[in-house]
């Protein structure tokens with residue numbers, strides 16, 4: 672993530688300091704960055720971002736992906752989760768991806784460019800889903816960081832709540848849900864709400880997620896019937 676909170680394509684082959692300007696990050700950061708396998712490997716393997724490894728790890732741990740599934744990917748740009756989905760779901764899979772930023776096409780993925788937090792954005796996503804029974808909703812949405820912890824925390828929890836409401840509407844019974852949220856105020860309440868709607872819930876911190884990042888993922892398995900919410 673850049674300091675603005677957006678996810679960037681990783682381009683480690685570019686000169687790191689072409690203008691000869693003083694680095695904004697210290698030597699320790701640069702050392703960690705260059706020696707971080709999760710920075711080097713996505714480029715080698717053709718993934719658009721290190722985030723790919725977070726989904727791969729979550730999916731393997733909790734058996735989330737199967738061939739032929741229908742999946743909605745919220746906060747999809749630049750598209751590495753879509754790339755993983757495409758590989759794991761095969762040609763029969765259905766993938767609907769949503770981001771407020773543009774995303775370069777991933778073959779076989781229906782992309783909706785929309786702000787998911789607005790009524791219009793949600794309506795555009797609903798139109799793309801068009802009543803398809805959805806097996807899995809995953810959200811890697813992250814707010815633009817303001818640098819004010821309480822504000823960023825509230826925004827992260829709000830995006831996760833929106834993803835949960837959407838998942839509760841579109842998931843078929845027994846469908847699964849994965850959502851990123853920052854650790855802090857509101858996480859415990861969100862966890863309780865998720866736990867009331869799914870048979871099993873876990874909080875995961877994938878190895879590919881930097882230790883200093885406050886992000887965790889709630890993984891919820893097997894949506895309960897409508898009486899649960």
Ligand SMILES: C[S@@+](CC[C@H](N)C(=O)[O-])C[C@H]1O[C@@H](n2cnc3c(N)ncnc32)[C@H](O)[C@@H]1O
Nearest residue numbers: 678722746748749750751752771787811812813
């Ligand atoms: C961490 S990045 C996602 C990375 C992606 N999973 C991947 O593997 O390439 C978070 C994304 O969430 C998107 N996002 C944040 N708020 C959003 C919103 N309200 N509606 C749609 N997308 C949003 C951002 O634009 C950003 O691209």
